[in-house]
Amino acid sequence: MVTQPAPGEFKAFSAICPHRGCSVQEVTGGTINCPCHGSKFKISDGSVAKGPATEPLAEAKVTVSGDSIALG
């Protein structure tokens, strides 16, 4: 799950919801949303914006070079 909190700034997070392990599916209104129980995570740092999740999404490292984004 890759987000762009600000132009040119990219963040990547695990798509596995820390609540019960569903895959988070959509990014809307500044949050990454889990369809299973409605948890929302901030696109800026993966922290919980709305429960029931209590743990943040795990952040992955991304490298931006030119027009491409790579994990790692």
Ligand code: FES
């Ligand atoms: S598994 Fe994502 S909110 Fe429950």
